[in-house]
Amino acid sequence: MIPRLLKEPFVHFVAIGAVLFALYQTKERLAPEEEVEDKDRIVIDQQEYDHLKELWKIQWKRDPSPGDIKALLDRHLRQEVFYREALKMNLDHNDEIIxxxxxxxxxxxxxxxxxxxxxxxxxxxxxxxxxxxxxxxLPRSYQFQQVLFLANETDVDARLQSTLGTLRQGGGIPADRVSKAGLKCDWPLTSVHDLDNAFGGDFTRSLEEAPLNEWSGPIRSGFGWHLVRITTRQDSVLPDFETVRxxxxxxxxxxxxxxxxxxxxxxxxxxxxxxxxxxxxxxxxxxxxxxx
Amino acid sequence: MKTMKTMKTMKTMKTRASGLVVTALALCAAPITSHAEDGVPENPLKEAYFGETHLHTGVSMDAFIGGNRLTPDDAYRFAKGEEIKVNGSMHKIKVPLDFCAVTDHSEFMGEAFSLMNEGAPGYDDPIAKSFRDATDLETALMLYGKYVLTPLASGKDPHPPFFQGAEAIKSTWKKNFEATEKHYQPGKFTTIHAYEYTSAPGGGNLHRNVLFRDTNVPDMPFSSNESPDPEKLWEWMKVQRADGKKLFAMPHNSNESKGLLFCEETLSGKPITKEYLELRSSNEPLIEMMQIKGNSEVVPQFWPNDEFADFENATSLQDFNDRKFMKKNFVRYGLTRGLKYRQDMGINPFKYGFVGGTDSHNGAPSNVAEDNWNVGSHGLADQTAAIRSKATLDGEMKVSDLNPGAITGVWATSNTRGAIWDSMAARETFATSGPRIKVRAFAGQGFAEKYDSYEALVKDGYEKGVPMGSDYKGDKAPQVLVWAVKDPIGPNLDRIQIIKGWVENGELKDKVYNVVASGDRLKEDGSVEPVNAPIDLKTGKFNSEKGDPELKGVWTDPDFDPKEEAYYYVRVLQLPTARWNLWDELRNEGVKFPEEVKKQIVERAWGSPIWHEGA
Structure with missing residues (x-):
């Protein structure tokens, strides 16, 4: 019977009340100017006060009146005092919620x-x-030109070879090959990740083996066959810290x-x-x- | 005071971590159009940019209770291709996006602020706490039902008791704004200020995503808590516009709209007036064609002659909430019904271009690849392959009926907010069911029979015709110049179709024309020899031989009547690919989806219509 009684919250309440009352009676109230230990000091500085007022304003959507300020300080101090006393009595220990x-x-x-x-x-x-x-x-990057021949074009081999010949002799990209399938011919320095997404297939892997500064190919992509001329091949480098900070x-x-x-x-x-x-x-x- | 100090430090840290650089940025003090846009080079022939237009983060309360704690900041990082923890595991998209709009629900944004920000008023409310502490879906949904859905349905104040009022909504909206500003890199990656208005009277989906052109946004979004009637949203938008703000709305999930989206009377039961048509059409240039919860174009039961109508129809939606499919819930119906409004009353209220989105509640934009959907889309409800093979989504539909969602393509002169928003407002857009297929179309006169050069084709398109989303004004049968190119990492294309809708003697009509097909499969009678390129069911691989990488052609309407209202939109079909559930089965031993769940699909792109307005 007794252990069960001890578990009753109401009993706790009464017991705590009695203890608090006793504490309150025995402890002298401190005069304002008297030296107190730091742990018994409650300071409401400007920052704290503004914070309390701000919370109040968010809830009530207006500035607090003097009466409201008294109430909110009273509430705050009550909570603070009881909270500290509770801590001193170890009331926080082994409370499931806490x-x-x-x-x-x-x-x-x-x-x-x-x-x-x-x-x-x-x-x-x-x-x-x-x-x-x-x-x-930064992943490996390439700056290059490319000319696309779609996989399903007729006579694609012959066309490839003839265009490759023209390009190698310094000829320009044929007009009907400019932006073929909406894919631009001139690529500024672009990472292999972006190139994978733009070309698909094994395009970027094949770029590794292509020579610099001369037209070569064909190499395969998700669209078809490409003649390529790489003008810059930049190996994977650690970028300048400041640029990626x-x-x-x-x-x-x-x-x-x-x-x-x-x-x-x-x-x-x-x-x-x-x-x-x-x-x-x-x-x-x-x-x-x-x-x- | 030690405890107090620590708490304050923690609060500051939180702000620092999520708000980072821009906390000081005041909403109204920000420049309207970023000066950085000025230096970005423009391409007058326009580029296709791909992005997300419909996404929820933990700021959306339904996503939050589903377990999503990601912020808009995380979502934008994901959009750029960075790896983040999504729904319990590290994840990234295969191809980074060009642009992204985070569209958190405006409803309960204030609650989200209390829930997510330690130290915020309401954070310690027991109900708010119980929301945060819910670890299983059942509890979370019970709470959602009790504190949100039930009050909402009964017409009472839908805010749960820990709601702190308008200021909390503003705080959340501002935080979303700051993340959106922080990630904008003109020329590289565009972010768009946006939110979702979430009205569903009687379970009929009337949701809209609202997108802003620049940083001139209201300090609080309009939500269905203010009014579930979209007319009120449009009126609010009109007021915003008069105040110098630029914004439009895009409805979605017409498939769940219970006939309310493409309506015959206003939501409040009044007859449709010219004012209504005017108000609606001036606010809504675009509609979301497809998302995770289904493709809203057509369904086979009402379009038996469309042999490709059977695609991500999400038919199990009908098993819940009394959302039986009706013909008038689908986009093609809406487009045609709009023509009739134009004919009868002079204004087309459903003059919609197309976008695609995900509506992912995981904070993971455009996570649309079928072979990369390991983390699902709706938190705990579809988190793993084993769950996906069996579960239903919040009493809404079967998870096996979900799809990873769609993506929006925009033809714009540069990758900037201004250029992308302007092209969206002008409807020069397309949607795809996920792949980066590009499609464009022009209607005009005098096109060449054949274009060898892409640039010549596009130049002619603009010079001799009008692009997608516009009106063809000629009185001769329009020539429609079509062009499409495959996703570089996807299979080849099967064909391009044109769907024409028109009103004939008061009747709504539509017809699918095959316009271009790969190989020589297009026959005299307009039919196409099937491409017959099934996937390999054992590996999930698609056929990489058949089909064409690029398709183009010119089609002339054989039955044009200049007096008739009509529209033409393009549909591009790609070769079959494996559906996500096949990848789930191949990668997870013991996972088995029911037999009736399709293992392969024909992914596609839809170009926004071109209209001909009748005499």
Whole structure:
């Protein structure tokens, strides 16, 4: 009977009330000028006050009157005082709601942790940039001209050879081949990723083997056959940091957040000795949490 | 005070992480058209730009409760080809986009602000918390039903109790605005300020996406909470326009509209007036042809003579919400009905060009490739292959009936907001069911029989005719010059068709003409020898031999009557490819879709119509 009674919230309420009342009676009220310990100091500075007022205004859609200000300060102080006293009495311990809320907050902290502890300073970004140079490397790029012959054209071989001859002798691209199938002939320096999307097939792979500064081909794409003249072949390079700084910063933020979620849990878990004594937890699951 | 300080720091960090550079940017102080657009080179013959026009992030409350925590910022990154965590796993699109509009629901934007931003008023409300904490779909949907759908259906205040009022809506709209500004790179990647107006009276879908031309946007979007009647939306848009803002609306999912979209009377039951037609047509140049929840062009039951009508019809929509298919729910009907309004009352209210979207609630724009749909589209409801093979989507349709969605193509002079929006407003657009097929058409007189040069073809198109989305004004039978090219990484094209709609003695008519076919398959009688190029069911690979990479030709209307109202739109068919469910089966052992689910499809593009207005 007694243990059950102790679990009743109402009993808690009465007990807490009694304790608080006792505390209130015994503790002298402090005079304003008297020295107090920092932990017993409640300061409402301008920033805090503006914040409280702003919250009030969002809810009520008008400026608070003096009466409202008194009420909101009263509410704030009440909450603050009871909250602090509750903490002193350890009333927060092992409360399911508080546990869940605090662990959620801790997870949110973990999300922001890397940003808090490792803000993306220039040095960090630079280091991140170099540690992930494969990721940030600009893909191989080509500047080139191309002339397209659709796969289904008649006499395509003969036409290819004759045009190749003309081009090699310095002739221009035939008028009917300009922007054939809507595909432009002159390509500024373009990455192989974009070229893959624009040409399909094995086009970009074939470009690797094509000679520089002379017409060659045919090479195959998703459209048909191409004669190509590469004027610049730029190997995969790490771009100048400054030109991609924003992109690096974005990627840094994103990855830090993703990683810190797991890393923080792993690290914190490491501080604890987890001992799962329950018999029916499968060993392979246990091993996830229990240090060997 | 330690605790307080930490909380404040956290709040600042959050803002920094999601708002980044532009938090200081005030809505009204921003320049209207970015100066950066000035230096972008223009191509007078226009380029086709591909993009998303219909997408939800975690800011849309239904997406949020489905588990989506992505922001517009994440969505734009995804659109640019970056890899992000989508619906539980890292994912990216195969081909980055040229442009993107994030269209979060304007309804409940305020709630989204409370739900997503720690420290925001309402964040700690127990109901808001229960929304956030819902880890399974059932709980989430129960909450959605209880706090959103039920009040909405009963006509009561639809806002759940943690709603903080208009200021919260403005805050969300501003955050979306900031992300949209941040990612705009004129000439490279265009972002468009947009939102979705979400009205569905009695379950009839009257949703509209609203797109703005520039940074001159209202400080709060108009939502169906203000009024579920689109007339009120158009009136609001008119007021915005008078205030110097440029915007248009695009309806979608006419297939779910229960006859309300292409209507015979106003939503409030009044007869259609000239004012109504005027108001509607001045606000809505485009319609979404297809998205994840089905292709709205036609269905076989009402168009038995269209041999390609059986395509992503999402027929299981009819099993829920009493959304039985009716002929008047489909785009081709709407286009033809619009002609009759023009004939009877002088204005065509359904003069729609085409766009395609996804309506993805995963925050992943244009994730449209059938072979890259591993993460689904609607959070937990279609997250894995195993779920997709069996589940239904929120009591709306079978997941196996979903498709990855469609994409919009815009013919514009440059990849800038101004150029893309202008071409959309002028309807020089097309939609595809996903592939990057390009299509254009011109109607005019005096075209050559054959063009060897693409540039000559396009120049002639503009000089001797009008492009897609325009009016052909001649009184001789129009020549329609058509051109299409395949997706570089997709299969070849099968054929180009022209669909003509007209009104004859008061009756709505339409007919499909085969105009160009690959090889020599187009016969004298207009029929086409089937291409017979099935996919390999064991590997999912398409036939890479048959079909043509490029198709072009000129077609003249054989039955033209200058007095009749008519439209002509182009449909391009590509060779068959594997449907997403086949990839699910091939990649996931033990996953088996029901027999009746198609394994291969004929993907396609639709060019916006060209109209001939009768005498």
């Amino acid at each position: 546990k869940k809320r605090l662990s959620q907050k801790m997870e949110a902290v973990a999300n922001d942790l890397s940003a808090l502890t490792q803000p993306p300073t220039d040095e960090r970004l630079m280091a991140f940039f170099h540690d992930n140079d494969d990721f940030f490397k 924003d992109y690096v910063a974005r990627e840094y933020d994103y990855r830090s957040e993703m990683e810190s979620q797991d890393r923080v849990f792993e690290e914190l878990l490491g501080k604890y000795r987890v001992n799962i004594t329950a018999a029916d937890v499968p060993a392979e699951i246990k091993s996830n949490f229990v240090a060997p």
